[in-house]
Amino acid sequence: MQLTLTRPDDWHLHLRDGPVLADVVPHSARQCGRAIIMPNLKPPVVSTHQALDYRERILAAVPAGVDFTPLMTLYLTDNLSPEEIRTAAASGHVYAVKLYPAGATTHSDAGVTDIQHTLPTLEAMAEAGLPLLVHGEVTDPDIDIFDREAVFIERHLEPLVRRLPELKLVLEHITTRQGIEFVQGSGPNVAGTLTAHHLLYNRNAMLVGGIRPHYYCLPVLKRESHREALITAATSGSPKFFLGTDSAPHPQHAKESACGCAGLYTAHAAIEFYAEAFEQANALDKLEGFASHHGADFYGLPRNTDTITLVREPWTVPESYPLADAKVIPLRAGGEIAWRLQL
Ligand SMILES: NC(=O)N[C@@H](CC(=O)O)C(=O)O
Numbered sequence: 001m002q003l004t005l006t007r008p009d010d011w012h013l014h015l016r017d018g019p020v021l022a023d024v025v026p027h028s029a030r031q032c033g034r035a036i037i038m039p040n041l042k043p044p045v046v047s048t049h050q051a052l053d054y055r056e057r058i059l060a061a062v063p064a065g066v067d068f069t070p071l072m073t074l075y076l077t078d079n080l081s082p083e084e085i086r087t088a089a090a091s092g093h094v095y096a097v098k099l100y101p102a103g104a105t106t107h108s109d110a111g112v113t114d115i116q117h118t119l120p121t122l123e124a125m126a127e128a129g130l131p132l133l134v135h136g137e138v139t140d141p142d143i144d145i146f147d148r149e150a151v152f153i154e155r156h157l158e159p160l161v162r163r164l165p166e167l168k169l170v171l172e173h174i175t176t177r178q179g180i181e182f183v184q185g186s187g188p189n190v191a192g193t194l195t196a197h198h199l200l201y202n203r204n205a206m207l208v209g210g211i212r213p214h215y216y217c218l219p220v221l222k223r224e225s226h227r228e229a230l231i232t233a234a235t236s237g238s239p240k241f242f243l244g245t246d247s248a249p250h251p252q253h254a255k256e257s258a259c260g261c262a263g264l265y266t267a268h269a270a271i272e273f274y275a276e277a278f279e280q281a282n283a284l285d286k287l288e289g290f291a292s293h294h295g296a297d298f299y300g301l302p303r304n305t306d307t308i309t310l311v312r313e314p315w316t317v318p319e320s321y322p323l324a325d326a327k328v329i330p331l332r333a334g335g336e337i338a339w340r341l342q343l
Pocket residue numbers: 014040105106107135216217218219246248249262263264
């Protein structure tokens with residue numbers, strides 16, 4: 001069996017920086033035409049100038065003969081100015097701004113402490129048509145980690161959408177039924193990305209039979225009823241939902257630790273994982289819209305014109321991939337994947 005689709009794009013990707021680029025960029029570049037590159041470097045990408053420099057370093061790691069366009073983003077802080085938004089939009093290479101609540105996830109210390117502080121900047125974004133990408137979790141220590149997405153929507157996103165109804169907004173890596181309902185209940189300028197791992201796994205994968213750090217990410221995997229809501233949305237054909245892997249490489253030692261980092265590495269087989277999830281839901285006919293059309297349409301970019309082909313031919317994922325002088329343990333390490341990308 002074979003499946004040919006318009007080349008997908010990844011609307012949420014972490015590539016990191018420095019020598020690891022040479023190891024991780026080729027994985028995404030062989031599948032995706034474009035990717036929205038997350039700005040949570042250390043220090044974060046907070047200016048157009050930094051984003052353009054980072055873009056050059058990514059391009060230098062794209063293998064010869066491969067066409068891959070990094071779509072850069074800025075990291076929203078309490079201090080990002082409306083002027084910088086206009087510069088970013090005019091650069092032609094910055095496509096969105098990322099909101100991390102301070103302390104919510106990996107490298108988010110510089111994040112926003114109060115969305116109210118950023119309103120003039122968000123207004124400039126609405127004017128420029130630059131989307132706000134949201135890591136939607138509260139950081140309030142009183143809120144249970146499994147409830148942090150739902151509470152963020154109620155406390156912050158719903159008021160924000162009421163305050164700035166014209167702002168384009170993407171709720172990233174949705175993990176709950178409440179996240180899906182928020183996107184469905186909002187206007188056409190509000191969309192959501194879904195990761196392959198949240199479509200394939202519930203929290204048992206992380207916690208049954210031992211604690212499995214390579215399934216730990218933020219927002220954390222949720223219970224099965226939430227996963228089912230994500231699958232229903234992804235396979236619904238709604239243009240509001242599209243592919244964003246959130247592939248987030250961490251060195252093996254940083255994850256296999258008493259305090260392991262959040263993030264799953266899925267870029268080595270992203271489209272194959274999504275194909276598996278859609279096949280399980282009997283909805284392979286909906287994969288192309290989700291992976292290759294809806295995101296480009298939302299961002300107002302042309303769809304890719306070339307195609308990829310997946311063949312139903314199982315292969316075994318390596319136990320690890322190199323990550324500069326360390327290793328990254330990919331999702332499904334040592335296990336089988338049903339679909340293979342034909343090169
Ligand atoms: N998803 C994760 O668990 N981690 C991401 C950050 C993020 O997307 O929140 C990372 O940068 O490692």
